[in-house]
Structure formats: structure tokens, C-alpha cells
Amino acid sequence: MQRRDFLRLNAIAGASALLGPSLAGCSQPAEWQRLMTAGPATIKPTACNMCFWSCAAQVHVRDDEPWKITGHPDDPHAMGRLCTRGTAGLGAYYDPNRLIKPLLRVNRGGSQQFDVVSWDDALGFIAGRLEKVAKEHGPQALATLVHGPGAKHFVHLTKAFGSDSISEPAFAQCRGPRDTGFYFTFGEGIASPEQTDMENAKCVVLIGTHLGENLHNSQVRTFADAIRNDATIITVDPRFSVAAGKSKYWLPIRPGTDIALLLAWTNVIMAERLYDADYINLNTIGFNALAAYIAPFTPEWAYVETGIAADVIRKTARVMAASAPATVIHPGRHTVWWGDDTQRARAVAILAGLLGIWGQKGGYYLPEAVKVPEYPLPAYPVPKKSWRDITLPKFPLAGQGVTNVMLDNMVGPDAYYKAMIVYDTNLPMTMPNSRATLTKAAQSLDLLVVVDVQPSEMTGFADVVLPECSYLERYDPLRSESERDPCIALRAPTLPVQGDSKPGWWMAKEIGHRLGLDQYFPWKDYTEVLDWQLKQVGSSLAEMQTIGLKMFPRKTPVYYQPGAPLTLQTPSGKIELYSQALADAGFDPLPRFTRHAQRPDGFLHLNYGRAPQHSFSRTQNNPVLYQLMPENLVWIHPDTAMKFAIDNESYVRLVNQDGVVSNKVRVRITERIRPDSVWMVHGFGHTAEGLTLAYGRGADDSALMTRVLYDPIMGGTGMRGNFVTFQKEAA
Amino acid sequence: MAHYVMVIDTKTCIGCTDCVDACRMENNVPEGLCFDWVVEVTTGRYPELKTEFRSERCNHCSRATCVTACPTGASQYWNDSNIVVVDASRCTGCKACIAACPYDARLIMQPEGYIGKCTFCVHRVQYGLDPACVAVCPAKAMHFGRLDDPASEVFQLLESRESYSLNPETGNEPNVFYLR
Numbered sequence: 001m002q003r004r005d006f007l008r009l010n011a012i013a014g015a016s017a018l019l020g021p022s023l024a025g026c027s028q029p030a031e032w033q034r035l036m037t038a039g040p041a042t043i044k045p046t047a048c049n050m051c052f053w054s055c056a057a058q059v060h061v062r063d064d065e066p067w068k069i070t071g072h073p074d075d076p077h078a079m080g081r082l083c084t085r086g087t088a089g090l091g092a093y094y095d096p097n098r099l100i101k102p103l104l105r106v107n108r109g110g111s112q113q114f115d116v117v118s119w120d121d122a123l124g125f126i127a128g129r130l131e132k133v134a135k136e137h138g139p140q141a142l143a144t145l146v147h148g149p150g151a152k153h154f155v156h157l158t159k160a161f162g163s164d165s166i167s168e169p170a171f172a173q174c175r176g177p178r179d180t181g182f183y184f185t186f187g188e189g190i191a192s193p194e195q196t197d198m199e200n201a202k203c204v205v206l207i208g209t210h211l212g213e214n215l216h217n218s219q220v221r222t223f224a225d226a227i228r229n230d231a232t233i234i235t236v237d238p239r240f241s242v243a244a245g246k247s248k249y250w251l252p253i254r255p256g257t258d259i260a261l262l263l264a265w266t267n268v269i270m271a272e273r274l275y276d277a278d279y280i281n282l283n284t285i286g287f288n289a290l291a292a293y294i295a296p297f298t299p300e301w302a303y304v305e306t307g308i309a310a311d312v313i314r315k316t317a318r319v320m321a322a323s324a325p326a327t328v329i330h331p332g333r334h335t336v337w338w339g340d341d342t343q344r345a346r347a348v349a350i351l352a353g354l355l356g357i358w359g360q361k362g363g364y365y366l367p368e369a370v371k372v373p374e375y376p377l378p379a380y381p382v383p384k385k386s387w388r389d390i391t392l393p394k395f396p397l398a399g400q401g402v403t404n405v406m407l408d409n410m411v412g413p414d415a416y417y418k419a420m421i422v423y424d425t426n427l428p429m430t431m432p433n434s435r436a437t438l439t440k441a442a443q444s445l446d447l448l449v450v451v452d453v454q455p456s457e458m459t460g461f462a463d464v465v466l467p468e469c470s471y472l473e474r475y476d477p478l479r480s481e482s483e484r485d486p487c488i489a490l491r492a493p494t495l496p497v498q499g500d501s502k503p504g505w506w507m508a509k510e511i512g513h514r515l516g517l518d519q520y521f522p523w524k525d526y527t528e529v530l531d532w533q534l535k536q537v538g539s540s541l542a543e544m545q546t547i548g549l550k551m552f553p554r555k556t557p558v559y560y561q562p563g564a565p566l567t568l569q570t571p572s573g574k575i576e577l578y579s580q581a582l583a584d585a586g587f588d589p590l591p592r593f594t595r596h597a598q599r600p601d602g603f604l605h606l607n608y609g610r611a612p613q614h615s616f617s618r619t620q621n622n623p624v625l626y627q628l629m630p631e632n633l634v635w636i637h638p639d640t641a642m643k644f645a646i647d648n649e650s651y652v653r654l655v656n657q658d659g660v661v662s663n664k665v666r667v668r669i670t671e672r673i674r675p676d677s678v679w680m681v682h683g684f685g686h687t688a689e690g691l692t693l694a695y696g697r698g699a700d701d702s703a704l705m706t707r708v709l710y711d712p713i714m715g716g717t718g719m720r721g722n723f724v725t726f727q728k729e730a731a
Numbered sequence: 732m733a734h735y736v737m738v739i740d741t742k743t744c745i746g747c748t749d750c751v752d753a754c755r756m757e758n759n760v761p762e763g764l765c766f767d768w769v770v771e772v773t774t775g776r777y778p779e780l781k782t783e784f785r786s787e788r789c790n791h792c793s794r795a796t797c798v799t800a801c802p803t804g805a806s807q808y809w810n811d812s813n814i815v816v817v818d819a820s821r822c823t824g825c826k827a828c829i830a831a832c833p834y835d836a837r838l839i840m841q842p843e844g845y846i847g848k849c850t851f852c853v854h855r856v857q858y859g860l861d862p863a864c865v866a867v868c869p870a871k872a873m874h875f876g877r878l879d880d881p882a883s884e885v886f887q888l889l890e891s892r893e894s895y896s897l898n899p900e901t902g903n904e905p906n907v908f909y910l911r
Contacts, residue, residue: 028819028820028843029819029820030816030817030818030819030840030845030847031758031759031840031847032758032816032850032853032854033818033819035758035854036853036854036857038854067756068753068756068757068863069756070866070867071867080866081749081866081867081868081869081871082749082867082869083747083749083869084747084748084749084752087749087752087753087756087867088752088756090756212745212746212747212870213745213747215745215747215869217869220745220747220869220870221869221870221871223870224743224745224869224870224871224872227742227743228740228742228743240773240777240778240780240782242745242746242782242784244780245780245781245782245783246742246743246745250778250780252777252778612745612746612747612748612749613747613748623762624752624755624756625752627755627762627763627765628748628751628752629748637777670773671773671775671776671777671780672773672777672780672782673777674777675777
């Protein structure tokens with residue numbers, strides 16, 4: 001059986017269909033018997049894009065048939081191992097629902113539909129509309145929302161066109177509060193991969209971070225190292241996550257009270273003087289202000305808020321301090337919860353500062369990147385108006401445009417933005433409560449372009465859909481992250497392009513050409529850019545096409561010498577326990593605990609997270625991953641299930657406090673969750689009919705998020721403001 | 732006789748099912764079937780809980796009832812080892828081995844009809860490589876090797892750590908071990 005055939009089968013055969021007739025001996029050898037004598041496979045290096053971790057990978061091809069994808073043995077992200085999603089990468093290539101032709105929305109007989117059009121027609125249409133927008137409103141009226149490594153091409157196009165309104169949901173829907181909180185404490189955000197030195201830690205503290213289910217390859221590997229090394233794991237989570245199951249201390253915190261716990265931990269460390277006074281004197285400012293502020297926030301005070309016993313708070317604080325600086329306070333990643341998330345990140349950073357773990361072995365190491373020069377190009381035009389003029393009046397300390405603010409500015413005849421390009425991000429399932437606004441924006445905008453590999457929900461809003469080829473068929477910008485071991489990885493085509501799909505760089509260049517922006521694309525093929533960049537750092541495209549990954553020696557130390565003063569980019573040059581910058585902007589200079597909206601009677605907290613089998617809302621239609629996890633389940637505590645008379649494995653719908661009803665979702669009754677909460681994996685409940693496997697399976701948490709809790713500092717969209725009850729589904 | 736065993740550390744296993752995925756790709760396992768699978772066992776009452784994940788598969792038993800039950804000799808040991816394989820050319824699809832297996836580890840291949848199962852990736856083992864599931868495990872929780880070699884990692888792990896196997900009371904002498 002050819003691999004291509006089995007992946008194209010749609011239905012999963014039921015057990016009864018498997019009882020075939022008896023054979024008089026099979027005429028063909030078993031697969032393993034074929035494999036015993038098979039010749040060697042050809043190995044082609046590339047970089048995975050099943051998530052943004054971009055592990056260097058190797059595609060194995062035998063007899064012209066793609067066989068499997070494995071991790072690059074030398075890559076610090078992969079160490080020869082890809083995660084569940086990466087291993088299933090060929091499913092993305094073979095997905096029968098992939099987009100392979102450009103589509104243009106047309107009105108015909110009063111109804112709208114997509115017509116398959118030529119690339120020339122699609123790109124000509126886009127260029128025509130963009131020129132009209134530039135003429136009537138100026139080029140700054142173009143907004144571009146992006147995700148992933150290929151985003152760079154459309155960022156470049158947008159800047160060349162004359163707009164800087166570029167943003168990622170990765171900021172306001174994910175990492176923004178964390179990076180902002182750390183920026184105001186340490187003068188820089190957290191790197192990606194996170195610079196957590198878990199393999200050398202004696203204590204690891206996870207606050208809502210569910211490593212293991214959140215399968216970022218090297219994060220999980222080093223977390224497993226910490227377990228193997230018998231580090232004390234402390235996990236704060238309303239759910240008994242996989243990580244909680246690996247922990248000495250599981251703190252099943254009342255949802256929304258994390259700041260109270262963080263303040264109490266800080267209180268214990270200060271009250272019991274569990275810090276290094278010399279380190280504090282040398283490296284921090286605001287210690288006295290913090291000491292005065294923190295005094296009332298005792299473990300007994302925090303118990304009332306969090307439900308975590310005072311002695312557990314004291315014990316865990318003491319373990320963290322005794323292990324320091326070999327204590328990882330994990331900064332988290334998806335941190336938009338309750339709208340005070342930057343302040344929670346500040347509380348995490350302050351704790352890390354007090355424990356002295358910045359730049360220390362077993363704490364946060366110092367990341368370093370290979371400095372790859374940008375291909376020489378003319379300077380971008382300066383936009384008449386910037387994203388800052390749109391976002392900062394609402395969220396003064398936002399580090400980039402806030403997606404929701406940008407979207408709001410696309411609605412109505414007087415809207416600031418008149419055109420939008422969306423690359424590789426499924427906004428309706430990424431931005432909470434965005435569908436209604438997206439629908440209005442789609443009416444108002446003169447142009448909405450969506451670039452995607454599959455017919456996602458976002459493509460349904462587009463005027464033009466541009467089909468990108470999968471990561472296995474294209475070059476992307478180089479991976480050169482800030483990390484422990486500086487290295488470069490190349491994503492290069494390993495398999496033939498399917499249909500008329502094209503790489504992102506080609507689309508950006510062709511649109512640029514039609515807009516008269518050839519000076520910004522002075523190359524025929526993106527390989528010229530990659531080759532030029534690689535030659536600046538002593539490699540070449542030819543070399544990277546062979547090796548896939550290149551390591552570079554570190555130029556700076558991984559850790560500070562113990563006792564050495566820190567060099568930080570904060571205004572004071574020190575760890576800012578008290579933030580004057582936040583005070584000056586009118587925000588709390590020390591993190592404040594606020595009680596959040598109370599759970600209405602008969603409702604439960606709606607919590608959500610990740611599964612190791614899926615990335616966001618982009619992999620549910622992957623035929624390989626679909627087999628591992630075809631739908632999400634809603635986790636319900638047995639007491640809650642009894643109260644609502646809900647059966648295990650039955651289907652229910654979730655109804656939020658504003659009456660929004662979810663798609664039906666299967667029940668998992670489990671002790672592994674607080675009785676006041678439900679939990680589900682994000683990314684399911686697809687409404688795009690073109691995704692034939694994923695369509696209608698499971699429920700979409702983001703559709704239930706009608707009460708978005710904005711972070712006043714940087715515009716993060718807190719997603720924990722909704723509560724749900726149940727509507728039973730007929731069996 | 733070469734004695735191959737798999738040793739899986741439940742302390743670090745995160746239940747991610749990457750082993751199932753890697754097996755599917757490596758062995759071209761038909762859609763809807765699998766040679767290995769992951770079991771979650773949660774015990775206790777909230778908030779005093781324990782969760783253990785187990786990656787399960789054929790145990791390549793030293794006294795395999797599936798081998799003795801096979802009327803045609805299709806179910807057999809590979810190369811004087813404990814690795815149990817099925818020679819499809821001799822398999823009539825009679826399913827006696829399915830009834831004899833204490834682990835429900837055998838299945839009917841579609842559409843051919845012969846009996847399929849985990850082979851410990853014998854096509855890799857013959858070159859000294861680990862099975863695909865062991866090689867992919869992102870938590871490095873899985874180990875493979877020869878128990879007849881006291882210097883091997885698996886021997887050392889079983890010597891130094893408490894472990895258990897599934898259904899040892901059958902007398903099949905299973906060879907997949909779980910470290911507590």
C-alpha cells in the first residue's frame with residue numbers, strides 16, 4: 001500500500017470492518033519484511049513548521065515516496081527527536097483539503113462565491129486594490145497580521161509599501177504580558193526558546209504552564225531532565241496537568257488568584273530573609289519599597305484568596321530559596337488570562353529577581369544568537385502615521401500593535417485601515433470574540449488578503465485567498481534564535497510542490513513587482529538572499545542544503561560569574577523591583593492583587609490549554625494527527641458531573657454567561673480538575689467546511705470568550721473572563 | 732540468545748503519543764490501526780492524585796503464547812531472539828494468535844488480512860538501531876537494548892530502579908518493563 005493512499009482515506013474503519021476473511025497465506029510480504037531488505041532512504045534536511053519551535057528536521061524519501069520525518073541529530077531544539085506534531089508533518093503535505101489554487105471572491109447573481117483564478121489575476125487584483133488604497137488613504141492604511149517564520153516576507157512587503165502597522169497575535173493573544181512584565185523588571189523580554197536552565201535546576205516552578213501537554217520540544221526534554229535529576233517541581237494549576245503529576249507540590253489554585261500566591265511567596269522570602277543581601281544590594285533597586293509593600297501579603301492572607309494552605313506556601317517558598325539560584329521560575333508563554341497579566345508577569349519577574357536566578361546556572365541562562373545580517377536593501381519609506389498612533393492612545397506601553405485595536409480600526413466607512421493582509425494566522429479562533437468584528441471589517445475593508453495552506457476559518461473572510469505551499473515545499477527565512485547554543489537552521493524544499501501553491505516569498509515579491517517596488521526585491525529567487533546572508537556568517541546555501549543546521553561557538557558566557565554585577569538594559573541598569581517607568585505611565589509600580597469577577601451560581605470557570613498532538617487551530621485537519629486526537633474533550637470533576645447529571649463520554653454544549661452556545665463536545669469526567677472549573681484543549685470546533693476532517697468536531701473555547709479582559713498596560717486580551725454551564729445533547 | 736527488552740520510565744513519560752505517531756510513519760501502519768498505544772492511569776481523589784502514562788505494545792514474550800498457538804508457524808521468533816514477528820506469507824489470518832495474546836497487541840492488517848503487530852522495529856534492530864518509538868521519545872523516557880548484556884543501559888536501569896511488567900502472571904515472560 002502506498003503511503004499516499006492510506007493518508008487519503010477519509011473514514012476510520014470501525015472494528016467490525018476489520019474482520020476480513022481468512023487467507024490461504026498472504027501473497028505479499030508484510031511491511032516489516034519489506035523494510036528488512038529495503039535500501040537506504042535519501043535524507044533531505046529542512047526545518048519543521050508544525051509549530052514555531054522550528055526544529056531542524058530530516059525528510060526521509062525512499063523510492064520517490066516520502067517515508068517519514070525525524071529530528072536533526074545535532075539541533076539543540078530537536079536532538080534527533082521531533083515532537084508528536086513534527087513526526088506527523090507529512091500529514092500536512094498530503095492533507096487532501098489543502099489550498100492549491102488562488103481564489104477570488106466574486107458576486108454572481110446576488111450571491112458571493114470563490115472563483116478559482118490564475119496567479120496573475122489574483123496578484124493583479126491585490127495590487128490594483130492596494131494602489132487605490134494608497135492613492136485615496138495613503139499606504140499606512142494597510143495593516144498586516146502575521147504569524148510564523150514566513151511572516152517576514154509580508155512584513156517586508158508592508159514596510160516597502162509604506163506602512164508599519166504590522167502585528168502578531170503572538171503579542172496581544174499570547175506572550176505580550178510576559179515580555180512586557182520582564183522588560184520592566186530586567187530590561188528585556190524572555191527569549192524563544194525560553195532561557196530556562198531546567199537541565200541544571202534543583203527546583204522548577206510552573207505557574208499555569210503545562211509542559212508536556214505544551215510540547216515545545218527542547219522545553220519538554222529539559223523538563224524531563226529536571227525530573228530525572230530529582231529537582232523539586234512545584235506546579236500551580238487548577239488542573240492536575242501532566243506536569244502536576246510530575247511534581248512534588250501541586251498547588252490547585254483558585255483560578256485568577258495567582259498574583260496573591262506570588263505576593264505571598266515574595267512575602268515569605270523577604271520576611272524570612274531567604275535572599276542574598278549582597279546580590280540584592282548590588283543588582284536591584286526598589287528593595288525597601290517592595291519590603292514595605294509586601295508586608296501585609298502573608299501566606300495566611302493568600303490562603304483566603306487562593307485556597308492554598310499557608311504552610312504549603314511557606315514550604316514551597318523555602319524550597320525555591322534554598323535551591324536558588326538553581327531555581328527556574330518559569331515565565332510561562334500564553335499569559336493573557338485576567339487582564340492584569342503584565343502585573344502578574346512582574347510578580348514572577350520580581351520573585352526571579354529576589355532569588356537571583358537571572359544569568360545563573362540552573363536559573364535563567366543568557367541566550368545568544370548568531371547575528372545574521374539583513375540583505376542590503378533601500379531604506380523603507382517613513383509612514384505618515386504609525387501603528388503607535390492607533391494603538392498607544394489605548395494601551396500606552398504596548399510593544400507592538402494590538403491586534404484587537406487594529407481590527408476595531410477596520411470597521412466602518414471612516415475606519416483608519418482600508419486593507420489587510422493576513423499571513424498564516426487563523427484570527428477567528430486566535431483572537432477572542434473577533435468573529436463579529438471580522439465580519440464587519442470584511443465589509444468595510446477595500447481589500448482583505450489571506451495567505452494560508454488550508455481553507456481555515458480566516459479564508460472565509462477574504463477577498464483573495466493565496467495558497468501557500470507547505471513548509472516541506474518551500475524556503476523560509478533562516479532560523480537564528482537567541483538561545484543557549486547559537487545555531488542556524490534552514491527550511492528548504494524537500495518534496496515536490498502540490499498544485500499551484502507557491503511559497504510566501506514569491507507572493508510578496510510578485511505583489512511588490514506589481515506595485516512598482518522592485519527595488520525592495522532586487523533578486524530573482526529568495527535563495528539569493530539566503531545564500532548572501534549565509535555567506536556573511538561563513539556558510540553558504542549549498543552547505544546548508546547539505547547539513548541543514550550549523551552550530552556556532554558562543555562569543556559570550558552562558559552565565560554570569562557568581563557575585564558579578566548584572567548588566568541590564570533597564571533605566572537604572574539594575575533589576576527594577578519597583579518600576580518607576582510603570583509609575584510614570586500611571587500604572588502600579590508594584591504588582592497589585594485584584595479579585596476578579598465572581599463565578600455566577602451554576603457556572604464554572606472556562607479554562608483551556610494545549611494537547612501534545614496539536615498546534616493552535618492549525619493541525620486538527622492533519623490526517624495523521626487526526627487519528628491521535630480527532631476531537632477535544634471537556635474535563636469535568638465527578639462532583640460537578642453529578643450535580644449537573646452529566647454522563648461520562650456523553651456530548652454536551654457549553655453555554656457562557658452571555659448565552660453563547662458552543663458546538664457539542666464530549667465529556668471527560670476526571671478527578672484531575674477543580675470542581676469549580678472545566679478545561680478543554682484549544683483549537684477544535686472548526687466551522688470551516690473545507691476542513692473535512694476537523695469540521696464540526698469538538699468545541700471552540702475562543703468562541704465562548706465574550707468578556708475579553710484587556711490589559712490596560714499593553715493591550716493583552718485576557719481570556720479567562722467567561723464562565724460556562726451545560727446544555728445536554730440528545731444521545 | 733539475544734534477549735531484547737524495552738524499558739519505559741513512567742517518571743518522565745508525558746503521555747504525548749509521539750511513540751504511536753513515529754511507529755505509524757516508520758512502519759506505514761494503516762489508518763485507524765496502531766501497533767502501540769498510550770494508557771493513562773489516574774488514581775486517588777482530588778486533590779491527592781497520581782497519574783501514570785504507559786506506552787504499551789507487544790511484549791515480545793520469552794514464552795509467547797501467540798507463537799505456540801499459531802498453526803502454520805507464521806508467528807515466530809526472529810533470528811533466535813525473543814522478537815516475535817509474523818511471516819505474512821505463512822499467515823492464514825486465522826486469528827488464533829489474537830486469542831492467545833494477553834496484551835491485545837495483534838491486529839488484522841487492512842486490506843491484506845494478515846496479522847500485524849509491533850516488531851520492535853526489527854528492521855532497525857538488525858542494524859543496531861533503537862525502535863522508532865524509542866528513538867523519537869521527546870522526554871527520553873524510553874530505552875531499548877539487550878538484557879543478556881550486563882553493561883547495557885536497560886540492564887543497568889532494571890538493576891537500579893524498581894520496575895514492573897504487565898500480566899506477568901500469564902507465564903509469558905513479557906519483555907516490556909515500566910520503571911516506577
